[in-house]
Amino acid sequence: MNPALEKSVSRTTTLPHRVHNFGAGPSTLPLPVLKRIQEEMLDFAGLGASVIEVSHRSSEFMRMAGETREHLRRLMNVPASHSILFAHGGGHMQFSAVPLNLLGLKPSRKALYVDTGNFALRAIEDAGRQGYIRTIASGRNSDYDRIPELNPQDLDPDACYLHITTNNTAMGTRWNTWPDSGNIPLVGDMTSDILSRHVDVNRFGLIYASAQKNVGIAGAAVVIVRKDLLGHALPDTPNLLNYQQLDEDNSLTNTVPTFTIYVMKLLLEWLEEQGGLEAMEAANERKAKLLYDVLDRSAYYRAYVQPAHRSTMNVTFTLPDNTRLERFLAEAHRNGLYALKGHSFRGGVRASIYNAMTEAGVRALADFMTEFERRNG
C-alpha cells in the first residue's frame, strides 16, 4: 500500500472505525446523524421511551412526522398543488402502486414507460399486471450508455401517464432534461437522485423515491403527487397502496415505519444545515467530477456512460479485464473503500456517492484509482 493510502486508511480506523461506504442503498449516512440516533436511542422527546417504542399516533410522533413532511416540502419547494405521502415497501412497491392509482384516470388503462435499465424494466413488468403498458423508448440497443430519445409521436394522448426513472442506480445514467409530455402526467422514480439536485416539482404529476439512499434508511418511500390525480385508483387497489387513502389519513392509515420517518427527519435537518439543495447539488457536482476526471484522463478505466447522460449519484466504469477488476475491488476493500462492486445487470465498478458521501471519501477513491492504474496499468 502506498503511504498516502495508508494514511487515509489509518484516519478511517480511528474510533469509530468507519469505511468509506460506496454502497448503492441502503447506503452511507452522515456520522452526526448516526451519533444522534445513538444518543437518543433510549429516550425520545423526553418521553422516557425510545423512538422505536412509541405509538405512531402519539402527539410527539405525529408532530415529528409533520415536521418531516414540512422539511421535505421546503427543501424541494413542493407546491401546494402536490401532497407528500409516506408509503410502505420502498420504491419497488410503488412499481405496483403507481399503475393501481393512475390507470383509472382514463378508460384506456394505458401508460407509457421508458426503459433505461433494470429498475425501469422491473417497473414496466409490475405495471403490466394492472393495465396496458407501452415502452416508447429503450436504452437497450446502446447498452444503456445514455438516456434514449423520445419520439413525440409516441406520446399517445390517451395514456394515463408517462413513467421515467430519473436516475438509474445500476446503470449510472440520469435524465438531465425532462421530457415534454404535454398533458400526460409525468411520473418520476427518483429513488436514487431525489434531493441531490434542484427539481421543478411542477413538471411532475407524481414523484416517488424509496428512502434508503438520499432520504434515510430502508422501510418506506416518499410519494409526491399532484392532488388532482388522486381519487382514481382501480377498485381492487389494496388499501395501503391507495394514495388517496394515505392522503386523507396523513399517511397514518396504519402503523408507519416510525424509525424510518425519524431517521428521515434527522437527515433532512442535516441537509438543511449543509445549505439545502443548492449547496448539495454543487457538492455532488464536485464529487462526481473528481471521479469522472480520473475516468476521462485514463485509457485504462472505461466509463460506461456518455458524458451528457452521466449520473452524479452512481458512477459506473470498468477495467481492462476481469482479473484486474477483481483485484481492484479486493484492494479497494482492504483500503477501506467499501461496496464498490457493480450491479449484476451492469457489472464492473459502481461508486454510489449520494449526498451523505463525503468529499474526502470520493478523493480517497479517486486517489486509489490513480494509484491502482499506475501499479496495474
Next chain:
Amino acid sequence: MNPALEKSVSRTTTLPHRVHNFGAGPSTLPLPVLKRIQEEMLDFAGLGASVIEVSHRSSEFMRMAGETREHLRRLMNVPASHSILFAHGGGHMQFSAVPLNLLGLKPSRKALYVDTGNFALRAIEDAGRQGYIRTIASGRNSDYDRIPELNPQDLDPDACYLHITTNNTAMGTRWNTWPDSGNIPLVGDMTSDILSRHVDVNRFGLIYASAQKNVGIAGAAVVIVRKDLLGHALPDTPNLLNYQQLDEDNSLTNTVPTFTIYVMKLLLEWLEEQGGLEAMEAANERKAKLLYDVLDRSAYYRAYVQPAHRSTMNVTFTLPDNTRLERFLAEAHRNGLYALKGHSFRGGVRASIYNAMTEAGVRALADFMTEFERRNG
C-alpha cells in the same frame, strides 16, 4: 402521591429514565435490546458501517436475516411444511395480501371471516375488494366481550380459507381454542399475540403478524404459510404482496426494512435467553393475573371481557364514570405508567403487556389501580 408510588417513580427515573410503557404497539422493548442497538449503532458485524447503512444483499446481512428466520422457526416450532416470510407494511398490508394470495385456491373466490372487533372488521373490509367475503360470526351483539361461537354449518366447504384474529388488541379478547375448520385452511392474524404462547402451527394454513408488538418494531410483518397454499395468487397481485415471489427470493425481492429485521433478531435472541415460549407463556399468565385479580376483586373497575376469553396481552377495563377515567389516565401518566388510554373503538383503559413488559411494570400498575380505587372509590 403515596410513598410506595413515589418510590416506584423515583426508581424509574434513575438513568436511563424509563417509563413503564403500556402502549399497544409500537410498544416497549427489553432494555438490554435497546442498549445493544445503541452500542452497535456505528458498527455492524465489524464492517465499519452501521447496520442501517449496509446492503440487504451483503453476506453479513443475509446471514443475519437467515438466522432471524431460524430463531423464529425454532421458537415457534414451525414445521418444514411451512415457509417463513418477511413482508412489507405491517399486519394491515396482509389484510390485502392474504385474499390476493389465497382467493385463487378455488374458483369460488370465497372466504370466511370472524368479526371479533375493529381489526377483524378492517381485515374484512380490505378483503372485500378482492373477492366474496362472508362474516360467519360476530361479537358485535355482546359488545365484543367474548369470542363468538361458530356454527359448523357455516363452514362452507367451497371457501378458500377461514380468517380469525387470534388476539384482539383493542378489545382485549383472544381465541383460547382454535376453531375446527376441517379442510378449509385456517388463517390467523397473530399480530398481538405471536410468541406470547405455544401455538401448534400445524393447525394453521397461514399465520401473519406485524412486527411492532412481540416481534420487534414497526416496518415489517412475519408471514408463516403452508407451502402447498403458495402459487395461487390472483393475476393482478402486486409483486411485493405475492407470497410465492417472496418465498422464491428468501424475502429479498427488494430492499427489506433492514433495521426492523435486525431488531427482530435481537428480540428473538432475548426471548430465547428468557427460556423460550414456555417460560414466556408462564410469565405472561402471571403478569395478566396480577391485573385481572385486581379487576375481579373490585366492584369499582369493570373488566370488559368474559373470563374465558381474556387476552394475556391486552387487558381492557373501565371505571365508574368518565371523570374518574380521565383522572386515572392522567395520574397514571404522572406516575410513569405510560400509554394506558384505551383504543377509541373500545374506550376505557387498555394495558398492553407484551413479552417485553416487565413483571415490575405490571405490579406498579396493579398497585396504582388499588391505590387509586382507595382514594377515588
